[in-house]
Amino acid sequence: MPETKKFSPPKQRAFDARFEAQKIAFGPVVFHCVRYAWKRGMLQALAEAGAQGITLDALEATGRWSRYALKLVLESCLSAGVVMIEGGRWQLDKAGFCLISDDITRINFDFVHDVCYQGLFELERSLDAGKPLGLAHLGPWPTLYEGMAELPEPAKTSWFAFDHHxxxxxxxxxxxxxxxxxxxxxxxxxxxxxxxxxxxxxxxxxxxxxxxxxxxxxxxxxxxxxxxxxxxxxxxxxxxxxxxxxxxxxxxxxxxxxxxxxxxxxxxxxxxxxxxxxxxxxxxxxxxxxxxxxxxRYDIAAYCLINTSPYFTAMASxxxxxxxxxxxxxxxxxxxxxxxxxxxxxxxxxxxxxxxxx
Missing domain, CATH: 3.40.50.150 (Vaccinia Virus protein VP39)
Known part of the structure; x- marks a missing residue:
């Protein structure tokens, strides 16, 4: 096994690096927009439209979303490679297919949102104190393990789905x-x-x-x-x-x-x-x-594992x-x-x- 993992090209251009930095800066914004598109059925609607795609007018005509919500959320998804648009017709891109069909992607998404997201705001204080100060968003326990059986929903379901999967x-x-x-x-x-x-x-x-x-x-x-x-x-x-x-x-x-x-x-x-x-x-x-x-073996697995660590800091122990x-x-x-x-x-x-x- 290699001693280190490489998560970007060894000779990344400065312009590309700057774009990657902006993705990090706006990551929480994109997360919530993509989650809305997934949970509210926009991505499924694009999947059902198939390769021919679907227009914004047709999506709005279903009455499920306002035009404002459609434009705002789908444009954010476009920036993240979740959807694409050709000739005015919206289609699901490969990352979008992962969200609606890949178990690990969906389980990781729910875990981050339902268990970690609010508590991670306390990561800085948790690192300084050596205590899971973000856990207060879920319950009054000193560590998550004392409160495992009493976790509120949907955090409880998402935690066990993550752990057991x-x-x-x-x-x-x-x-x-x-x-x-x-x-x-x-x-x-x-x-x-x-x-x-x-x-x-x-x-x-x-x-x-x-x-x-x-x-x-x-x-x-x-x-x-x-x-x-x-x-x-x-x-x-x-x-x-x-x-x-x-x-x-x-x-x-x-x-x-x-x-x-x-x-x-x-x-x-x-x-x-x-x-x-x-x-x-x-x-x-x-x-x-x-x-x-x-x-x-793969950077994708190392990436997911490394970025699970802050959960332990802010939420667990x-x-x-x-x-x-x-x-x-x-x-x-x-x-x-x-x-x-x-x-x-x-x-x-x-x-x-x-x-x-x-």
Whole structure:
């Protein structure tokens, strides 16, 4: 994997660079105009018109939008490459097709709007304070994780759609990795709604799953496991892992963490790695699956991951981010773990790090 990513041509002309700078300056404006065109059906209307396009008069005649709204919004979409106009007829361009048909694009759009947008106004203060001060737009919790079960709509739906869309594509692919060493006692740290635990319990009838998370999250996982008829082989361990004194049950053959450590700052990750190492049985292993921006094949994936980090600052914890893989490896080694293998290309953008005690 390359050590760095390049997001623009290596010899970008000054004029082109100036245009790119203006796109950044007006980015929030374009975001809202494009969202209006998508959510209010303008883009779908252009898609249905097909290659012949449709006139502004015909769009106005539907009675769904005023002429003012049509001109203002479609012109902004035109500037962003979402639509195009030829001979007075508006058509959907390729970026517009992504918005109405590409799952990742739509899920990212909803996540940014419903979960992040208002809170990101507090990014500057959040960076200075090391606290998620933008979270107040969603609720009164010190971090988003305490309020996950109580998130208001549509933020709750958009958050879980974002989280699950990225993780669900990975779970079927990694179960052979999880059970490669035939573990009997598995710990799922950051169990959330119990999706991984359900998959693991269904995969191997002999395995015992130990779920670790905040009490309110474990209540959701508990109900989901019971509904799936898998509760008998599950053990629940309510823990606030921000408390360094919160120890973990010992004797684990395997500790699993998926999209979990990115919820914390480096000092907290180091502490969690130390406790994970301490709870392993002889020969036990720690498996960490996460989205590392430096291990992506394509710049588009690295771009999305890098720009997810400000959500963690303003909305989630105030001190976490999407990390480079080397950050986890360094912190794990300092906690007494040794890297065995790395596997990339899991699901959309995940990598799997396998550690054992040094």
């Amino acid at each position: 990225y993780s669900d594509t990975s779970f079927p692919d990694i179960l052979p990795d999880v059970f490669a060493t035939a573990p009997r006692r598995v710990m799922d740290i950051g169990a959330n709604t119990g999706k991984f635990s359900r998959a693991a319990l269904a995969h191997d009838a002999r395995v015992e799953l130990n779920l670790v998370d905040l009490p309110q999250q474990l209540a959701v996982a508990d109900a989901n496991l019971a509904a799936a008829g898998l509760r008998e082989r599950a053990r629940l361990h309510p823990r606030n892992l921000l408390d360094p004194a919160a120890s973990l049950p010992e004797g684990m053959d395997l500790v699993w963490m998926s999209q979990f450590l990115s919820c914390f700052g480096e000092a907290e990750i180091a502490s969690i790695f130390e406790r994970a190492a301490a709870c392993l049985a002889d020969g036990g292993q720690v498996l960490v699956m996460d989205t590392f921006w430096d291990r992506q 105030g001190n976490s981010k999407i990390y480079e893989s080397g950050d986890y490896i360094r912190l794990a080694e300092a906690a007494g773990l040794r890297l065995l293998t790395v596997r990339d290309g899991i699901g959309y953008c995940h990598s799997l790090l396998r550690f054992t005690r040094a």
